[in-house]
Amino acid sequence: MSGQDAERPTPRVPRGFRDLFAADLVARREMLATLVEVYERYGFEPLDTPALEYVETLGKFLPESDTPDGGVFALREDEEWMAMRYDLTAPLSRVVAQYGNQLTSPYRRYQMGPVWRQEKPGPGRYREFYQCDFDTVGTESMVADAEICSVVANSFEALGIGRGEYILKVNNRKVLNGVLDAIALPEDEGGQRLAVLRAIDKLDRLGGDGVRGLLGKGRMDPSGDYTGGADLSSEQIDIVMGYLEATVEDRTRVCARLRELVGSSEVGAEGVRELEEIHELLEAMDLGSDQVVFDPSVVRGLAYYTGPVVEGVLTFEVDEDGARREFGSVIGGGRYDSLVERFTGAKIPATGASIGVDRLLTALKALGRQRADRSQGPVIITVFERDRMADYQRMANDLRVAGIATELYLGTKGFRAQLKYADKRHSPVAVIAGSNEFESGEITLKDLRLGAKLSKTIKDREAWTEQPAQVAVPRAELVAGVKQLLERHANGGDQD
RNA sequence: GCCGACGUAGCUCAGCUGGUUAGAGCGCCUGAUUGUGGAUCAGGAGGUCCCCGGUUCGACCCCGGGCGUUGGUACCA
Numbered sequence: 001m002s003g004q005d006a007e008r009p010t011p012r013v014p015r016g017f018r019d020l021f022a023a024d025l026v027a028r029r030e031m032l033a034t035l036v037e038v039y040e041r042y043g044f045e046p047l048d049t050p051a052l053e054y055v056e057t058l059g060k061f062l063p064e065s066d067t068p069d070g071g072v073f074a075l076r077e078d079e080e081w082m083a084m085r086y087d088l089t090a091p092l093s094r095v096v097a098q099y100g101n102q103l104t105s106p107y108r109r110y111q112m113g114p115v116w117r118q119e120k121p122g123p124g125r126y127r128e129f130y131q132c133d134f135d136t137v138g139t140e141s142m143v144a145d146a147e148i149c150s151v152v153a154n155s156f157e158a159l160g161i162g163r164g165e166y167i168l169k170v171n172n173r174k175v176l177n178g179v180l181d182a183i184a185l186p187e188d189e190g191g192q193r194l195a196v197l198r199a200i201d202k203l204d205r206l207g208g209d210g211v212r213g214l215l216g217k218g219r220m221d222p223s224g225d226y227t228g229g230a231d232l233s234s235e236q237i238d239i240v241m242g243y244l245e246a247t248v249e250d251r252t253r254v255c256a257r258l259r260e261l262v263g264s265s266e267v268g269a270e271g272v273r274e275l276e277e278i279h280e281l282l283e284a285m286d287l288g289s290d291q292v293v294f295d296p297s298v299v300r301g302l303a304y305y306t307g308p309v310v311e312g313v314l315t316f317e318v319d320e321d322g323a324r325r326e327f328g329s330v331i332g333g334g335r336y337d338s339l340v341e342r343f344t345g346a347k348i349p350a351t352g353a354s355i356g357v358d359r360l361l362t363a364l365k366a367l368g369r370q371r372a373d374r375s376q377g378p379v380i381i382t383v384f385e386r387d388r389m390a391d392y393q394r395m396a397n398d399l400r401v402a403g404i405a406t407e408l409y410l411g412t413k414g415f416r417a418q419l420k421y422a423d424k425r426h427s428p429v430a431v432i433a434g435s436n437e438f439e440s441g442e443i444t445l446k447d448l449r450l451g452a453k454l455s456k457t458i459k460d461r462e463a464w465t466e467q468p469a470q471v472a473v474p475r476a477e478l479v480a481g482v483k484q485l486l487e488r489h490a491n492g493g494d495q496d
Numbered sequence: 497g498c499c500g501a502c503g504u505a506g507c508u509c510a511g512c513u514g515g516u517u518a519g520a521g522c523g524c525c526u527g528a529u530u531g532u533g534g535a536u537c538a539g540g541a542g543g544u545c546c547c548c549g550g551u552u553c554g555a556c557c558c559c560g561g562g563c564g565u566u567g568g569u570a571c572c573a
């Protein structure tokens with residue numbers, strides 16, 4: 001067996017990927033269950049699509065060649081390029097285009113699952129991560145946009161993130177375009193509009209001065225890297241900066257201010273009208289300015305958005321290695337009225353949002369709001385007499401039939417090690433049956449959580465060996481006895 | 497993609513102007529306790545000092561390259 005070590009592979013996950021174990025998976029499952037509940041309350045129905053799509057579906061391929069663009073994991077089969085989906089919106093637009101007449105209109109669906117991006121992983125950023133989307137396809141009504149806010153606000157609160165711990169920022173791409181009109185920036189000219197949008201998008205990270213630099217000549221960052229600017233005149237910059245500072249508590253006043261800023265721009269005015277309509281609808285849903293604000297600096301990347309855009313941020317700070325930092329954006333969304341058009345040529349309006357499940361989970365963990373109590377292990381049946389496995393198995397079976405998660409110890413170690421095992425599994429109860437018990441017809445039940453609690457007060461060995469956390473019950477009452485202990489736990493007798 | 501930092505036991509980290517037996521805490525294992533986890537005490541196991549190459553009598557330490565992690569920046573559906 002020696003001499004082959006060099007041939008052995010080292011166990012490792014690909015860069016940017018990770019293995020997930022019980023605690024995280026349980027937390028995620030619960031979060032998704034909560035989100036499903038909220039989404040369905042609004043009439044969204046489930047949808048699932050494959051991990052792989054043809055690249056033209058995703059719209060990701062290099063202009064000059066037939067190979068996929070960077071950023072996606074791609075593979076080729078029979079001359080055709082496929083790629084792993086990088087979001088859930090592109091698959092949705094494909095579905096709508098493909099099954100259009102079989103689907104209701106409007107079509108409201110939610111979808112959750114992993115997406116993959118081939119890019120540099122960062123802290124809390126992986127190359128495989130979960131998204132949980134909901135979208136309304138086939139209506140231009142601002143009600144659908146306003147409802148996004150309601151769904152998200154309710155989702156946050158259902159997850160235990162209270163008022164004041166989150167804020168939804170709403171803006172409208174039409175208003176942004178209106179402002180660009182107002183400073184007389186020509187469409188599609190050297191990407192100047194793009195550069196302005198990029199600069200605006202960085203307000204929260206770089207601050208006003210940084211953005212000012214990017215709007216003008218460019219900016220040198222602390223690492224010495226230079227980023228080119230949008231090359232605006234100082235008058236133009238002033239207007240844009242003024243626009244960025246238009247955020248105030250009162251949504252109506254933001255609208256009024258924006259109306260001035262877009263001047264005579266038609267799209268701009270339309271965008272403001274839409275925001276005003278959304279405001280009215282938000283009021284009807286009792287969403288106040290402590291939950292939803294209008295924030296002109298929200299751009300949401302340079303994506304396909306064509307109208308209102310939303311960003312949900314967590315406002316609390318989190319301790320990470322001593323440094324306090326804001327959690328930032330965990331959801332994003334908005335209106336994309338031309339995505340389906342790519343396929344059918346027919347203009348089908350759509351709007352929706354995507355929750356970044358993993359980031360939100362990290363946030364909940366940091367908040368300490370994760371319901372850790374639920375990650376309780378099974379009842380463990382310890383084994384003394386190996387030739388009575390059938391008896392132990394019957395106990396396990398009785399408990400399982402009664403709906404109690406139970407595990408019969410299957411290792412080979414001694415009793416002591418078995419209890420350690422039970423402890424590591426966060427087992428609530430250990431069932432103990434050795435020769436004493438088999439003789440008396442009773443079974444010993446050990447309340448592991450009570451034992452843990454008592455251990456904090458016990459000092460000397462004498463008290464230690466008395467085992468006050470144990471009870472003996474007749475074999476026939478095994479299930480009832482275990483149930484009683486579990487109920488005691490559930491009733492809060494185990495809190496500390 | 498670009499710039500920088502870091503990479504020592506399972507984990508968090510110490511260490512050395514380059515000198516031959518590399519340390520701590522926690523965790524793990526064993527025993528004190530012929531049938532009792534979590535407390536206490538006593539022992540013990542565990543390391544290619546990220547990888548490859550170079551400099552040197554000698555490298556965990558210096559140099560080069562690679563890989564990985566991380567901070568910033570760019571791009572971002």
